[in-house]
Amino acid sequence: MSVPDVRSWIDRFAELVHAERDRLTELDAAVGDADHGSNLDRGMKAAAAAAGELGDAAPGELLKKVGMTLVSTVGGASGPLYGTLFLRMGASLGEATDVDGPAFAAALRAGLVGVAARGKAEVGDKTLLDALTPAVDELDAVLAEGASLSEALGRASTAADAGRDATEPLVARKGRASYLGERSAGHQDPGATSVALLVAAAAQTL
Amino acid sequence: MSVGIVVVSHSRALATAAVALAEEMLNGREVAIGVAAGLDETTFGTDAVAVKDAIEEADDPSGVVVLMDLGSAVLSAEMALELLEDDAARERVLLSPAPLVEGLVAAVVAAAGGATRDEVAAEAAQGLLGKTSQLGDVAAPEPEPEPEPKPSAGKDAEVTGTFTVGNAHGLHARPAARLVEAVAGLGATVTLRNLTTGAGPVPGDSMMWVSTLGAEHGHEVRVDASGPGAAEALAQLQALAAAGFGDEG
Numbered sequence: 438m439s440v441p442d443v444r445s446w447i448d449r450f451a452e453l454v455h456a457e458r459d460r461l462t463e464l465d466a467a468v469g470d471a472d473h474g475s476n477l478d479r480g481m482k483a484a485a486a487a488a489g490e491l492g493d494a495a496p497g498e499l500l501k502k503v504g505m506t507l508v509s510t511v512g513g514a515s516g517p518l519y520g521t522l523f524l525r526m527g528a529s530l531g532e533a534t535d536v537d538g539p540a541f542a543a544a545l546r547a548g549l550v551g552v553a554a555r556g557k558a559e560v561g562d563k564t565l566l567d568a569l570t571p572a573v574d575e576l577d578a579v580l581a582e583g584a585s586l587s588e589a590l591g592r593a594s595t596a597a598d599a600g601r602d603a604t605e606p607l608v609a610r611k612g613r614a615s616y617l618g619e620r621s622a623g624h625q626d627p628g629a630t631s632v633a634l635l636v637a638a639a640a641q642t643l
Numbered sequence: 644m645s646v647g648i649v650v651v652s653h654s655r656a657l658a659t660a661a662v663a664l665a666e667e668m669l670n671g672r673e674v675a676i677g678v679a680a681g682l683d684e685t686t687f688g689t690d691a692v693a694v695k696d697a698i699e700e701a702d703d704p705s706g707v708v709v710l711m712d713l714g715s716a717v718l719s720a721e722m723a724l725e726l727l728e729d730d731a732a733r734e735r736v737l738l739s740p741a742p743l744v745e746g747l748v749a750a751v752v753a754a755a756g757g758a759t760r761d762e763v764a765a766e767a768a769q770g771l772l773g774k775t776s777q778l779g780d781v782a783a784p785e786p787e788p789e790p791e792p793k794p795s796a797g798k799d800a801e802v803t804g805t806f807t808v809g810n811a812h813g814l815h816a817r818p819a820a821r822l823v824e825a826v827a828g829l830g831a832t833v834t835l836r837n838l839t840t841g842a843g844p845v846p847g848d849s850m851m852w853v854s855t856l857g858a859e860h861g862h863e864v865r866v867d868a869s870g871p872g873a874a875e876a877l878a879q880l881q882a883l884a885a886a887g888f889g890d891e892g
Contacts, residue, residue: 476688505692508690508691508692508719508722508726509682509690509691509692509693510682510690511688512653512682512686512687512688512689512690512715513688513689513714513715514714514715514718516688516689516690516691516715516718516719517691517715517718517719517721517722518718520691520722521722555718555721555722556718612714613714
């Protein structure tokens with residue numbers, strides 16, 4: 438994959454977030470402070486625009502730009518979390534101009550590790566990790582079978598959706614939702630919902 | 644220069660007002676305070692890049708203490724550390740878990756008095772002391788033991804004396820800050836106790852501990868001072884008390 442592919446991925450994610458903005462905010466209203474959709478929409482609009490202005494940069498540089506833009510424009514916790522995801526992906530890809538499947542998977546893994554460290558969270562805490570972790574695991578496993586990146590991302594997206602759905606009965610242990618304790622159960626996690634859109638966007642464009 | 648302070652908040656208005664409140668305690672002295680608050684004047688949110696810029700603005704060889712409100716303010720501050728390009732600058736920064744407003748007031752007074760970074764952070768962390776002692780034990784954590792070695796009834800004190808609190812509202816925040824300011828410059832070790840209530844002894848260089856004396860109008864406060872400048876410290880405190888700690892109230 439090259440820069441135009443990465444740009445399409447970012448643009449597609451921004452479109453999906455925009456389309457799902459109200460739904461994400463609605464989910465956040467149940468367990469948080471009702472701003473996930475509006476915050477991430479504002480951030481991804483700015484990030485897609487910044488990526489568009491970057492010209493001939495390498496994929497890694499473009500992802501770093503996306504991360505830095507999110508950090509400064511989202512405002513809520515998803516700013517440093519998504520920001521870290523993209524910044525670590527960018528650092529993992531480095532200067533490479535053409536990125537193959539394993540390199541992309543390794544970058545996404547680096548992003549996942551970064552987000553977990555930033556939020557001091559783990560799988561089962563009812564966070565975006567619950568969708569992103571199974572997606573990255575599936576991506577690695579399918580690529581190891583020798584499948585194409587496109588096919589692997591399709592299966593990773595299915596895994597992300599399943600992980601997202603599985604957050605519903607969980608009791609939140611991180612973030613604002615954890616203030617609710619047991620009452621956070623019965624609501625799908627907004628962060629897991631948005632990160633499933635990120636993986637879906639990758640499956641549609643890469 | 645003194646230790647630099649950074650304020651991270653979701654709200655620019657909140658941060659600006661908190662800084663103004665803290666600066667009330669400085670009696671014209673200057674402390675470098677960087678602010679990273681809100682996405683703009685009216686949009687709530689935190690921005691790790693703005694936090695990084697504020698740290699660089701407040702940076703000082705003696706260190707930087709960062710005070711935050713909640714949630715993403717903490718994540719953004721942690722991320723800002725990662726964004727700092729200078730490893731030495733990162734090592735100088737300490738993220739404080741203190742409550743924002745109380746911690747900020749305590750931190751700037753300590754910084755203005757020439758405290759080290761860790762002393763400023765310790766003072767900020769004691770930010771709730773005054774309130775918890777005033778409101779009693781209800782749902783309040785036990786105050787930690789005082790950081791200074793506890794002199795037993797002036798045994799090691801070179802100089803002992805008393806002053807009476809003349810301020811109508813007692814030793815509230817601003818007079819307490821002036822008291823700490825006077826003590827900080829002299830190098831003496833000063834402990835105070837409220838002879839009227841029996842509160843103390845507390846270290847005279849900590850605004851938060853001084854506030855736990857609950858010294859009200861008419862209370863008699865005993866000063867034990869030792870070390871260099873001890874006699875001068877006592878004389879200054881007595882003069883300051885006679886002048887109402889520079890306060891009209």
